[in-house]
Structures are given as structure tokens and as C-alpha cells.
Amino acid sequence: MTSPYEPGAAPPPSCPGQAVPPPAAAAPPPGCPAHAGPPQATAHPEAHAPVKLYGPDFAADPHRIYARLRQYGVVAPVEIAPEVPALLVTDYRAALELLNDDATWSKDSRAWMQTVPADSPVMPMLHWRPNVFYSDGPAHVRYRDAIVDSFKLVEPHELRARVHHAADTLIRRFGDHGEADLIADYARLIPLLMFNTLFGLPDSYSDRLIAAIAGMLEGNSPEEATAANEAYTQYIMELVGAKKAQRGPDLTSWMMDHPNDLSDEELIHNIILVMGAGNEPLANLIGNALARMLSDDRYYNTVSGGALTVHDAINEVLWNDPPMANYSAHYPVRDVFFHGTWVRAGQLVMVSYAAANSQFDTTGANGPGSGSGSHLAWAAGPHACPVKRHALLIAITAIERLTAWLSDIELATSPAELTWRNGAFHRALAALPARFTPITPDQAGATPWQNSDRSPSSSTRPAPTSTAKATASAR
Template sequence: MTSPHQPEEWGLPRSSEAESPGKLPPQQGAAPPPGCPAHSAVPPQQAMAYPQARPDAHQPVKLYGPEFAADPARSYAQLRQYGALAPVEIAPDVTAMLVTDYRAALDLLHDDTTWSKDSREWMQTIPADSPILPMLGWRPNVFYSDGPAHVRYRDVIVDSFKLVEPHELRARVHHAADTLIQRFGARGEVDLIADYARLIPLLMFNNLFGLPDSYSDRLIEALAGMIEGTSPEEAAAANEAYTAYIMELVGSKKAQRGADLTSWFMDHPNGLSDEELIHNIILVMGAGNEPLANLIGNSLSRMLSDDRYYNTLTGGALTPQDAINEVLWNDPPLTNYSAHFPVRDVFFHGTWVRRGQLVMVSYAAANSQFDTSSLEVPGSGGGSHLSWSAGPHACPVKRHALLIATTAIERLTAWLSDIELAVPASELEWRHGAFHRALVALPARFSPITPDQAGATPWHNRDSSPTSSTRSEAISTERQPASAR
């Protein structure tokens, strides 16, 4: 499932230095650094590992709130002062270590012997009602499993998505995009986040998992309530609606199989139990929805605010593929994630980390830290971004995600060729949160289109695409040259 432009091994040669990452330093009998939390009496839920060079640094950097959302690069620059790992707070009273160094990130992501994905022990150290649990709480799925269990789940997902032909997937995106454009086309204005980018993945997954379009609004309303709900009651109601949707989906496919992901998950020779089936469907929908929506939204924002792409959408040197590539390098839709937990106290890139402590990878910080002049990655054209993660837990369906995002943007810009931002780019606001890089809204305007106007419209000729202003090429995952950034 790797791109022809990106090798499966995204990393660099392992360090041959004496203090190799993931292992104890050579002087194994020596005492740890003074105040080392890995060997202190501090309770696990309060323990935080700090670099040896900064034993007096006790204030984690917050990765949430308006200040971080407005300028995450400033926070990453502050975090690099600690070294390859830095202390962060990802929610009130929930701390972690964040990997900000490219080489260290690769060492962690490729080492599934030292680092586990199982969060159950860590979950006992935080409040049961912590808002962070939906993102990090253990479930029997591909995200939170190790070893044979992880391979078993991953094979089900990879093998099932292989059955989705690219031309069929593109046609499904066209149908979803046209359905949404029909809703706002006559208005001449749109919030490209709420009315397009956030809805495209939900329409796609409702269809790919085997339910008719009439169910899509239920999925959209349920997940929107979970993301945007402002009270525990709203969140609980949305969660109940989402659970009902999933149970009805599984029940319908148990009664009658189809050419869809749910049926293929069920019939895979790895034999998922009902619990495993449900949790892996929930995982694929969740992991595919938010990052994909953010990728589409961030890419549209870049295109509409940068003259290198378009003065109007009928001209310009760069394309949606270029915008997506730049976003994956500079504004990853999933900025900080890859939660890992060391299986023992470990000395990692200059920092002691306690067994079971939460360590996350900052794709955004690692990408921006990467220096092509000092690193050599054979066959990679100067390096590969980490926005799909790397190693055994790298995104298993990145080709599908790229195809959906590219096609959705091309379809929109083909029908609405004069679309432009309705506010200055400097006024766009970013959502708060430690994990995602996502716009609150992306208001745009365009010449209205109607079903009775002359020529092709989204309301008819669904089998023939309008003439796109973009070239049809494979998506490059290589880093853009400095002249293009």
C-alpha cells in the first residue's frame, strides 16, 4: 500500500552511536541522573521525564488552547530547547512526552519491541472522565494493539481496501462531491469546512461500508455532535446515535452481505469477533474522517490564499496535488499523535522515560525540523514527511486517502471555477486541540450555479466529469523544493 514515490522504510539508517535509541546507555550499572523521574518515588500519573541537560525544567508546554492553535510553530520551537523529547500537557492535568526530532521519531515508530501501543496501564493513571480518553483509550483494534494482534487487524483493513478499485473510488467521490455542491451551489457562498470538507469523508464511509445515501445524514449528525457538542448531554446523545448507526450497519450486513467494507471485514479469514469488528469499523471511520476532512480543508485554504495556485481557479502553476503535498509537510491534518508506551524504563535520545509513560510523536515538529542538506535518504528525493506516521503502524490506506482528497478538491474547483476566499486569509481561525490542525471555518464565494443553466452541472451528467483545471498526475509525496514553498 505504499506510494511509488515513497519507500516503505521512511527512516534513516539506525544510529551506531554508543547511546543507541531505545537502549540503556553503556554504563548500565551507573546511577541515573539526579532527580530522574524513571527512578523516583513520584506517582506514575504525575511523573514526567526531562532531559538531563534541563533538570530544572518542570513546566510542560500546553498543546491546546487559543495560543497554541494560533501559532503552533512557536510552541514547537520552545519544545526543541529540551532536546528530542519535551514535556507537554495535552489536556488539563494530562501530561506526556512529545518527540519533536525527525530521527528520534523514526527510531520510536520503527521499534515495536521497546514501545507498545497498549494504553490500558496508562489509562489507570488519569481520570475516567478525562476528555482525552476518546482519542487514547484502549480498544481491540489496529491502533491499540501490538504484535500478532496488530498484524491480524491490519491485514483485515488492508485486504478489504484492496478490493476498492481506484476508478470506483473516484466515481464515489464524484457522487459525494456533486451531492454536496447541489446543496449550496445556488447560494454563491459556502463554508468549505462545514458544508464540504467535513462531509465528504462521512458520505464516502457511509457508502464504502455499505449503507445507502439515506443513512448518511444520520452519520453526519452523530459525528458532528461528538466533535462539536458543548455539553455532556449533547456528547452522550451523539455517542448514542453513533452507536445505533454502527449497530444497524453491522446488523444489516449480517442479514445480507454486499460488495462493501463491512462485509469484507466480516468474511476475512482472520475471523474478527463481533467486538473486534465493531471497534475496527469505528476506528476506520474515525481515523479516516477527521484527518481526511482536515487535509481537504487545509489544502483548499492553501490554494485559495496563495497566488502560486490560482489568480482564478482556471489558471496557476501549482495544483491540488501540490497543495496536498505542502499541507502534509507544513500543516499536517493530524499534528501530534502516535501514542506509545515504553515496556520498560528506557533512555531514549538523551531522556529517561518511565515504563508505561505516554510518549507521542509530533509529525508537524518533526517535518519542520527535517533538514534535507544534512540527511540522506536513498530513493526519497531528500526525505519523506511523517504525516502518515511510519513503521508498522503507518497509515495502511494512504493511497485511498490521497485519491479521495485530490478528487474532492478537483471536483469542487471544476464546478466552481471562480471560487475565492470571502475573508482575508489572516482572519481564518484554527480549532483548539493537541491532535489536529483544522480550521474552524473556510468561508468562500463563487458565481452561483443552478440545475437549469446551460451546460454540465452537478445535477446531471454524473457519469462525465467537467473539465478540470488540474492535470491528472500521480500525487508526489516528496518534499517541495525551496523555490516552491
């Protein structure tokens, strides 16, 4: 892009960061955020007010909020936390344009951070660090290569075996109860158990990692969020210290020995990023996909065949309820006229994967490209998820392992009664209560207590033992 202005559009007078001011007589463009005048005209009666992306109304029905945001146009004003404004891109093609234009849009949040209270609850998600997420250009390539090359050394069969071990460990804890919260007891713990061992620490460290991540994501106060962030950083520093003393066949050691030669600070912050960014989306993906499967009998094997698979459930989630619904924080390097809206240099602009995806049907047939892989749940462009294949393998294997051991598992409540966690960034269930026939250590046949390295036999889903399930996917 050689100019931030559309053909024939007048540039905004005296907008910050503009190299050449326009003639004094030029009228300010409608909706320029640098002017105090009324914003660009729109059909929506509340176009001046930012829309809150937090609170129970948004958590309960975000798609209703996205429909409202589209009335602003391609870019809508939102508030992601009290007194923290942002602009949200809700259009698929505009989102792709932004995500692929790293000449206009930067990931460096340091200038923006000066405009937001330091104790804001969103700061842990947007605070600048020297890692792959907040960097541009050569630094970004350097960090990304170290991460991608290290993950390439994790063989798929080994990763699958690690998921089996983690899944069986968790199923042993609740398998004889006959009931479980599949979010708290399974979906949120699987990624943390996986990352703890993949990065080279024994299982005894898992609980520390679990507590720190939970506090960062759900801290109800600035103090709680700060304490959790400090605990998380301490965990990572101990991890790096242990690997400095003795290398191993793990991601930390491979990143340490990568030819890009990351400094201690860079190594720590990139591990923090990979663990944090990997945990929340992966946990939500597992939980949201399980909710769909347990709400729709199409996902279970039938005598006549034709049932949908775990992969189908995950694709539906990635289209309709992506685990990170709104993110990809970017900041323009100069004032830019973006699809009808002036954006100030350094202003926070996020992409709504959920809103962009929902322009099209769940199969992707009406969307750009072909097939169900054209959703934006993994983002796109140079900052797209670098390890999505690993994430998909973990999610699919975790769900298959659970439903194989607990073949008659079903929701313990109706899909309409499921509740969602508050927050601007994620789409995540607060709980997923389920029931099943208990499995015990002394029962006949293979169980997780006896065969953590064996896959259970697949089985046909038995006849329902409760009221009929809704055929619509859970939302």
C-alpha cells in the same frame, strides 16, 4: 534494543518496572520522572512545566509552541488536556526510531487509562479497543491484514466515481448560493459520505454518522463526548447488523468474510477505528489544502502554464500543517532512556509529526531520504496509515471536482483572518469562507444537477475579482 540505558548512563534507582535495581549508592539520573528531584538541566527557563497543547494560543500558532518544545530536547513534557500529561517527540529521527521499534513501544493504553479521569475529553481518542490501532504483534497483523485486504477490493475508478457523487451532492446544496464554508459544507462532509457508502449503508444514514463524529471530536463537555461516542457505536452496530442480514459489495461485508475471521466485537471496533481515523485526517487534509490553494495564485492554471497542482498543495500541507499534527500514542513496555530522557513503563508518549516535519523545508530536500514523500504525516513503521493511497485519491479528487465546478472560487476573507480549531491532536480550520459565481440547475452547460457522473471541463482561472491574494501559504 537489548538495554534501555545508553552506554555509561546510570539506571534510575527503583524506577517502576525495572527488573534489577542498581546499587543503592547510585545517583538518580537527571530528569528521571520517577524522582521528585529537579529535571535534567536545560537552557530553557521553564523546563519543569509541561506545555499545553490546547487552547487558543496553541491553535493560533502551533509552530511557535513546537520551537519552544525543542528547547527541552528531543522529548518534551506537554499537557494534552487539563490534568493529562504526556511526553512529545519533536525530532524527526527519534520519531522514526520510536515508530519502528515495536519491541520497546506498545500501543496498548489500558494501563495508562487507569491514571487518567475516565471522563477526560481525550479519552475517545486514546481509549483501548480491540482494533488495529491499540494492538501489538500477531493481533495487530491480523487486524491490519483484514483492513488492507478489504480496501484492496475497492477499485480506484470506483472510488473516484464515489467521490464525484459525494462532491456533486454537496455542491448541489450550496452551488446556487454563491458562497459557502468549505469546511462545514464540504471538507468535513465528503469523508463521511464516502465512508457511509463504502461500508454499505444508504445515504439516509449519513447525517447520523456526521453528527456522531462531530460530537466525539469537538465535544465541549464530557457528557457531550460520551453521548457522541455512544451514538457512533450504535451506528456501527446497526451497520454490522444490516450486513449480517444481507452481505453486499462493501467493506463491512468483505471484513466479515475475511479469512482472519474477526469476532463481532473485533469487527465493530475495527470499523469504528477506520471510520474515525479516516474521517478527521481526511477532512483536515482537504480543508487545509483548499486553504493553501485559495491563498496562493500559483495553484491556478495560467496561460503560460507552470501552475502548481492539487497534489502539490496536499504535499505542502502534509509537510507543514499535517491534518493530525500530534498522535501515534505509544507506551514503553519498560523504563527506557530515550534520547536523554527517562520514560516510565506505561507512560504516554506521542509523536509530533508537525514538529518533526518542520525540521526540514517543504520539499524535503534537506530531510532524510529524498522527495516530498518522507514526511511523517502518515506516521511510519508497522502502524503507518494502511490506506494512505485511498485517502490521497479521495482528497485530490474532491478538491479537483470542487474547483472544476466552481472555477472562480476565492476566499471571502484574508488568509490572516482564518482561525483554527482547538485541540492537541489535529490541525484543522474552524471555517473556510469562500465565494464564487453561483451555478444553477437551469444554466447552460453541464452542472452537478445534470451530470453527477461526468467530469466538468477544466477552465482557466478568471482574473481576480477581489484584492490580491497573499503569496504565502495559509497557516
